[in-house]
Every structure is written in C-alpha cells, then in structure tokens.
Amino acid sequence: MLKVGLLGVGRIGGVHARTIAAHPGSALVAISDAIAENAETLAAQHGAAVRSSEDIIADSAIDAVLIATPTDTHSALIEAATAAGKAVLCEKPVDLSLPRARACQTAAAATGQPVMVGFNRRFDPNFGAMKAALDAGEIGKAELLSITSFDPAPPPVAYIEVSGGLFRDMMIHDFDMATFFMGAAPVAVSAFGSSLVDPAIGAAGDVDTAVATLTYADGRLAVIKNSRRAAFGYDQRVELLGSGGLLQAGNMLENSVVKSTAAGVTGAKPMHFFLERYMAAYEAEWAAFVEAVKGGTPVPITLDDGVLALAMADAATQSVQAGQPVLLADILSA
Numbered sequence: 327m328l329k330v331g332l333l334g335v336g337r338i339g340g341v342h343a344r345t346i347a348a349h350p351g352s353a354l355v356a357i358s359d360a361i362a363e364n365a366e367t368l369a370a371q372h373g374a375a376v377r378s379s380e381d382i383i384a385d386s387a388i389d390a391v392l393i394a395t396p397t398d399t400h401s402a403l404i405e406a407a408t409a410a411g412k413a414v415l416c417e418k419p420v421d422l423s424l425p426r427a428r429a430c431q432t433a434a435a436a437t438g439q440p441v442m443v444g445f446n447r448r449f450d451p452n453f454g455a456m457k458a459a460l461d462a463g464e465i466g467k468a469e470l471l472s473i474t475s476f477d478p479a480p481p482p483v484a485y486i487e488v489s490g491g492l493f494r495d496m497m498i499h500d501f502d503m504a505t506f507f508m509g510a511a512p513v514a515v516s517a518f519g520s521s522l523v524d525p526a527i528g529a530a531g532d533v534d535t536a537v538a539t540l541t542y543a544d545g546r547l548a549v550i551k552n553s554r555r556a557a558f559g560y561d562q563r564v565e566l567l568g569s570g571g572l573l574q575a576g577n578m579l580e581n582s583v584v585k586s587t588a589a590g591v592t593g594a595k596p597m598h599f600f601l602e603r604y605m606a607a608y609e610a611e612w613a614a615f616v617e618a619v620k621g622g623t624p625v626p627i628t629l630d631d632g633v634l635a636l637a638m639a640d641a642a643t644q645s646v647q648a649g650q651p652v653l654l655a656d657i658l659s660a
C-alpha cells in the first residue's frame with residue numbers, strides 16, 4: 327500500500343483526495359493546506375491526519391506526495407520531497423519561471439526519485455484511444471494536429487494576475503497534448519492573442535483568446551485554439567490528420583439524449599468544466615502513477631515533459647509580444 331501525503335486541497339486537491347483514497351493500492355494518510363481548516367473536513371472523511379507540508383515531507387513513513395498547491399510553490403516542494411526520498415506527482419505547471427523549473431528538474435533528477443507532472447488530459451479515455459490508434463499505425467504518420475480548448479467562463483482577474491498568463495496557465499495543457507500526439511518538440515512557436523472576453527484581463531496584461539501554431543523539424547504542423555469563454559460550456563476537441571486517415575475526439579456531453587422535433591435537432595451541452603469532463607482522467611492519472619512507483623517503472627509524464635511544455639508557453643508568450651515566430655532553441659538556450 328502506497329502511503330500518500332496530499333499537499334494543498336483547493337479546487338484540484340479535493341479531486342485528488344478522493345482519487346487517492348479510492349485507489350486500492352494507495353492510502354491517503356496526511357493532508358496539508360496553508361489554511362488548516364481547508365484540510366480538516368477532507369481529512370476527517372478519509373481518516374487522514376492534518377499536518378504541515380514540511381511535516382509530511384519529513385515523515386519517512388510516507389512514500390509519496392501529491393502536490394496540488396499554487397504553482398509558485400511547486401518547484402520548492404518537488405525539491406524538498408524528492409530530497410526526502412519521496413515519489414512525487416505534481417500538478418501542472420512545474421513553475422511559472424523556466425529557469426526555476428529547470429533547476430528543479432536537475433535537483434530532482436539527482437535524487438533518483440520519480441516525479442510525474444499532472445498533465446491529466448493524456449489520460450482522458452477519448453484522447454488515449456486516439457493515441458492508441460495512432461501508435462498502432464491506423465492513420466499512418468501524424469501530420470496536422472488541431473486542438474480546440476475553450477473554457478466555459480474566465481476566472482476572476484485576481485487569478486489571472488498570478489496565473490503566469492494564458493499560455494503558461496491554460497494552453498500549457500494543449501502544448502503537452504501536442505507533444506503527446508506529435509511525439510516530438512516543435513522547432514518554432516507562432517502565437518497571436520487578444521483580449522475579447524473581459525477587458526480587465528487585457529488591462530492585467532494577459533490575453534483571453536489565442537491561437538498558436540507549432541512547426542516541427544520535418545514540416546509537420548499543430549494548431550491550438552484557446553478561449554476563456556464558450557457560451558455552451560467546456561469545449562475540448564482534438565483532430566489529428568495522418569498520412570493514412572483522420573482521428574477526431576469530440577466533446578463529452580452531459581447526456582446522450584438527442585431531441586428531434588419540427589423545430590430542429592438538439593442535444594445536451596458539453597460537460598461543464600474540468601472537474602466533470604476530466605474526472606476519469608484524474609483517476610487514470612493517479613492509477614498510472616501508483617503502478618509506476620510500485621512497479622519501479624518510469625512514470626509516464628516526467629519533469630522533462632513539464633519543462634518542455636513551459637518552454638513552449640514561454641515561446642508563445644514571447645511570440646505574441648514580438649509579433650513573430652520564436653524558435654524553441656532560443657528559449658531553451660536563454
């Protein structure tokens with residue numbers, strides 16, 4: 327039984343608490359939160375202790391930690407936990423600063439402890455089935471990837487101000503999906519962004535609507551579209567054109583009822599947001615982590631993947647500012 331400490335129980339930490347406790351191979355033994363009361367109800371529900379993050383990391387009886395604290399704490403907690411001999415699953419992104427994330431990557435690697443980054447979309451059953459079909463050669467070589475990722479509504483501006491911007495906070499998931507499907511890092515990133523949803527987001531120096539184009543060394547292409555607003559709910563679709571066919575994953579709907587009347591044909595909206603749409607993915611993500619740690623096999627998403635996605639986000643941010651494509655090599659050598 328993997329004994330697990332959960333650090334941070336806000337929006338996503340609450341999901342992870344249930345997932346850790348529900349898995350037959352892991353036990354949720356301790357929970358921390360900067361505001362201890364946030365942890366108390368969940369801890370009582372799962373028979374876990376409320377402790378500080380430092381205490382949990384220092385406890386040699388705890389095998390692994392799941393880090394679901396705000397992004398600016400991730401690198402330091404990964405470093406402390408791996409130095410204390412713990413396996414780590416950390417929420418995305420690794421950090422808001424690429425140099426800081428790379429320092430964390432080096433420090434964690436030196437400990438030999440496994441660190442997995444929480445790019446949960448790789449575990450979505452639909453996207454996973456697409457990847458399995460691609461890997462089985464069913465559409466030939468992946469040539470043109472198109473990702474649509476629209477949130478139902480923007481977060482508060484206070485969140486935007488500390489988020490690192492749309493590319494590091496939101497599109498980072500899609501950058502990782504691009505790596506997942508294209509199987510390589512792009513050579514260059516071109517991005518355009520606007521503030522169309524909320525002028526306050528623009529005033530805070532961020533964009534809420536963006537497009538990024540990724541170009542690969544062999545000429546293959548990926549296009550990612552993000553918006554912080556979709557009036558009909560959470561829009562998460564992927565289309566992959568290969569040399570021998572096409573794979574598409576559409577939205578998961580609130581129900582499968584289709585109403586056909588003289589007025590037309592209508593169906594349900596997409597599942598509202600990430601907590602609904604990706605619940606199965608969070609469970610599969612945790613199961614993959616437990617399997618790798620217990621089996622002594624490599625975790626499926628590493629700090630290298632986390633650093634790559636962050637570098638792509640930095641390239642996109644710089645591309646919007648510069649109005650021209652940015653080479654990933656320039657970002658990584660800066």
Ligand SMILES: NC(=O)c1ccc[n+]([C@@H]2O[C@H](COP(=O)([O-])OP(=O)(O)OC[C@H]3O[C@@H](n4cnc5c(N)ncnc54)[C@H](O)[C@@H]3O)[C@@H](O)[C@H]2O)c1
Binds near residue numbers: 333338339358
């Ligand atoms: N993979 C996903 O789908 C997904 C979804 C949402 C958020 N996230 C990521 O998860 C992280 C948390 O996001 P959130 O929306 O849950 O934030 P949140 O603000 O709702 O929750 C963070 C919690 O951490 C606590 N905290 C702060 N510092 C702490 C520390 N040192 N030790 C213990 N607890 C501490 C806070 O009190 C808060 O309760 C972010 O990095 C975010 O990018 C990922």
